Amino acid sequence: MALSTVAPKAFIQHQNLVEQVADYLTQAIIQQHFLPGERLSEVQLSKDLGVSRAPVREAARLLESRGLLISKPRRGFFVRALNAVEFEDVFDLRLCLERHAIERLAERYSVEAQRALEQQVEVLCEAALGNDETRRIEEDLQFHRLMLHYAGNERLLKAFDGLTHELRLCIALITKTHDAPDTIATSHFKLLEALASGSPAACREAIDYHIGVARKFVVRGVGEPGEPGS
Amino acid sequence: MALSTVAPKAFIQHQNLVEQVADYLTQAIIQQHFLPGERLSEVQLSKDLGVSRAPVREAARLLESRGLLISKPRRGFFVRALNAVEFEDVFDLRLCLERHAIERLAERYSVEAQRALEQQVEVLCEAALGNDETRRIEEDLQFHRLMLHYAGNERLLKAFDGLTHELRLCIALITKTHDAPDTIATSHFKLLEALASGSPAACREAIDYHIGVARKFVVRGVGEPGEPGS
DNA sequence: CGACTGCCGACTGTCGACAGTTTTATAAAC
DNA sequence: GTTTATAAAACTGTCGACAGTCGGCAGTCG
Numbered sequence: 001m002a003l004s005t006v007a008p009k010a011f012i013q014h015q016n017l018v019e020q021v022a023d024y025l026t027q028a029i030i031q032q033h034f035l036p037g038e039r040l041s042e043v044q045l046s047k048d049l050g051v052s053r054a055p056v057r058e059a060a061r062l063l064e065s066r067g068l069l070i071s072k073p074r075r076g077f078f079v080r081a082l083n084a085v086e087f088e089d090v091f092d093l094r095l096c097l098e099r100h101a102i103e104r105l106a107e108r109y110s111v112e113a114q115r116a117l118e119q120q121v122e123v124l125c126e127a128a129l130g131n132d133e134t135r136r137i138e139e140d141l142q143f144h145r146l147m148l149h150y151a152g153n154e155r156l157l158k159a160f161d162g163l164t165h166e167l168r169l170c171i172a173l174i175t176k177t178h179d180a181p182d183t184i185a186t187s188h189f190k191l192l193e194a195l196a197s198g199s200p201a202a203c204r205e206a207i208d209y210h211i212g213v214a215r216k217f218v219v220r221g222v223g224e225p226g227e228p229g230s
Numbered sequence: 231m232a233l234s235t236v237a238p239k240a241f242i243q244h245q246n247l248v249e250q251v252a253d254y255l256t257q258a259i260i261q262q263h264f265l266p267g268e269r270l271s272e273v274q275l276s277k278d279l280g281v282s283r284a285p286v287r288e289a290a291r292l293l294e295s296r297g298l299l300i301s302k303p304r305r306g307f308f309v310r311a312l313n314a315v316e317f318e319d320v321f322d323l324r325l326c327l328e329r330h331a332i333e334r335l336a337e338r339y340s341v342e343a344q345r346a347l348e349q350q351v352e353v354l355c356e357a358a359l360g361n362d363e364t365r366r367i368e369e370d371l372q373f374h375r376l377m378l379h380y381a382g383n384e385r386l387l388k389a390f391d392g393l394t395h396e397l398r399l400c401i402a403l404i405t406k407t408h409d410a411p412d413t414i415a416t417s418h419f420k421l422l423e424a425l426a427s428g429s430p431a432a433c434r435e436a437i438d439y440h441i442g443v444a445r446k447f448v449v450r451g452v453g454e455p456g457e458p459g460s
Numbered sequence: 461c462g463a464c465t466g467c468c469g470a471c472t473g474t475c476g477a478c479a480g481t482t483t484t485a486t487a488a489a490c
Numbered sequence: 491g492t493t494t495a496t497a498a499a500a501c502t503g504t505c506g507a508c509a510g511t512c513g514g515c516a517g518t519c520g
Binding site for chain 4: 041042043053057073074075076
Binding site: 248 | 510
């Protein structure tokens, strides 16, 4: 046993360049430092970040698989531009996944799951009162990730995670979502109630309503369909 | 660039090395030339294929995002090993996606879609009569891809495609699926009937049955849960 | 006989460079 | 002034190399 249990390996920063570059790019895209459709120069990026092109390329491929970038052969990588139709598709897929998840969850709703979700709603409500919009979004997503997790199918969660990157993009693209702390709270409480009731129909109704609201906010902020992202 | 001598290098034609390497690896994994859990040496691969390590690494990252490989930092890439639980999860997610798709499709079932699906079933039946198991699987998947496509949400199709890689892995892992050309035919005809009826409930029932049958065949071929793939 | 230490080979992470291609800038012709 | 042809610049795809790290093995000590 080389390492004692006291000092976890996380103490050593072993994050490789690829992940760091990927994180940087993700943040930059979400914060719109790179505009949708813009081309990213590998050379420029490697100069800016002080690394060689290899990790930049690998990071770009990673973001491509996450739907944030698109690669065109011999042309380079471009920031994904989503149009209205694609927004709809993202939310439709999200609906698909969460419907399935909440029904699965209703079948196996444990005390542990209930506690975790209730606690997360509290955290979310607290976040909604503050000014940090980013944190509110993250806590919101985290609630849904928890729901997917306790549904018992890790692949479902993985698929959702693949979508969250684009969801953040959707949310980031519209100027200001809205803000109504109590709306957020009640919307999530309804989900908890439906789960507690154990009725699949109620769960489905609750999640349909919940996502429908979110969708409306986002779609409202999007213009007409433009250049397709892919 | 030394493109010399012998056998395996013939796999590579110089146009897009990354994709070619990815295709080669995919085939090799599905055909079990690399066993589940086995580690892949970047150096060895680049020697065998006659390319440098850069495209091998990028291809490996691609396959990682498709769930065929797993990367462990400083250790390299390993062939994904799926256990019984993960098989279940894959099929559960597939069910989720296809239920949603077939209901969406039922709402907007065009003549064009109907023709395309009917034609594909014919192709599939023809393939089922032959000896080429691989082709039968591909035609089967293609039918489902068409269904997802005509459902009108390209992201749904994309999610499914992300799953097909693992599905092929599932199917490849079990020795011989079965074989019953008429079973395959009728199973798909039922889907067409349900779609033609326009009843969402019938569609759901049909797809549940359809995927349930496929799942049973696969799960039967899988042993107890072993080493988790992730 | 078992456990620890230091060395060795193998391999990954990263880098800089070259070649071919695409894009842009420039010049000539209409 | 516009269009076509040509040259230069910029960039991607790919390669080979180097350094740091990991796992295993032999030697040493208890």
